[in-house]
Amino acid sequence: MAPKSKKITNKTSKINTVASHISELKYEIHQLQCKENHGKRGSHSNHQQGRCIRKPKGSPGRSFPKGYNIQEAMELGKKKRQYNAFSAVARQLSWKYLDVTATLRNQDQFVLNMVLSLAQEKYKYLQKFPSNWPMRDLIGRFLRNYVQYLKKQEIETTTSDDGDEFNGYNLDGLAEVLNRNENKNSMDEDEPQDEEITRKERSPAAENL
Numbered sequence: 367m368a369p370k371s372k373k374i375t376n377k378t379s380k381i382n383t384v385a386s387h388i389s390e391l392k393y394e395i396h397q398l399q400c401k402e403n404h405g406k407r408g409s410h411s412n413h414q415q416g417r418c419i420r421k422p423k424g425s426p427g428r429s430f431p432k433g434y435n436i437q438e439a440m441e442l443g444k445k446k447r448q449y450n451a452f453s454a455v456a457r458q459l460s461w462k463y464l465d466v467t468a469t470l471r472n473q474d475q476f477v478l479n480m481v482l483s484l485a486q487e488k489y490k491y492l493q494k495f496p497s498n499w500p501m502r503d504l505i506g507r508f509l510r511n512y513v514q515y516l517k518k519q520e521i522e523t524t525t526s527d528d529g530d531e532f533n534g535y536n537l538d539g540l541a542e543v544l545n546r547n548e549n550k551n552s553m554d555e556d557e558p559q560d561e562e563i564t565r566k567e568r569s570p571a572a573e574n575l
Contacts, residue, residue, distance in 0.1 A: 387463045391480040395487050421499040427507065436507075440500045447531075448547065452489070454532035455540050456504035459485060460512075462537075469513055470506035481505070488541050490548045 419441065424433035442449040460466055463481050464473055482498040492498055532540065 387477055388480060391463065391477070391484055395480070395484050417494045418496060419494050420496060426503040436500060436503050440495075448491075448544065450530055451532050451535075451540055451544055452492075452501070453504055453508075454530065454535060455485065455489065455537065455544075456501060456508050458535075458537050458540070459501075460505055460508055464505070464509070466509060466512055467516060469509050470502070473509075478502075478505075488537065490545050 419439075422434040422439050424431065426436050426439075427433060437443060437446070437449045440449065440452070442452075459481050463477060470478070482501055485501045486492045486495075486498045492501060495501075535543070
């Protein structure tokens with residue numbers, strides 16, 4: 367009886383965790399929508415309405431014709447720094463809302479779709495991609511690589527630190543960098559570091575997510 371009770375407890379705990387994430391995601395999406403609607407009052411949005419970049423055929427990370435390069439498909443071929451920032455967003459969202467011990471296929475799909483919706487609300491550039499397929503690809507790649515890492519190392523889950531320049535940014539800090547440069551359309555690999563990002567916007571991956 368004890369093993370069965372423990373199994374039920376673990377299942378209940380997982381359900382409660384998912385429910386908590388759904389509630390938090392709904393709140394964040396609502397807040398972002400309210401903020402966007404407030405900003406549009408009395409003015410016209412300068413966002414590229416009607417602009418749509420569809421998902422290429424094949425699998426991400428595979429060479430043509432069997433797949434495609436995510437960075438090129440996002441039209442960020444010459445904007446490596448912006449692409450790296452979106453990769454950092456994928457990691458942050460995964461750590462905050464998803465089960466990093468499971469691949470994309472084994473995630474709660476409702477939670478995953480809400481995460482993708484949140485990302486589109488928060489980062490303007492992603493609004494041109496139907497179903498936010500690039501962020502789905504980036505999250506899928508991170509989860510796949512991390513699960514492989516865990517299997518290889520056979521250790522408990524720990525916060526990942528890839529050593530890139532965006533590791534210290536939380537989601538709001540990344541949003542400010544990406545959205546500000548989206549408006550200026552000038553964020554590429556040759557662009558100097560953003561000096562306006564304060565220390566308050568930087569935090570360890572386990573804090574202020």
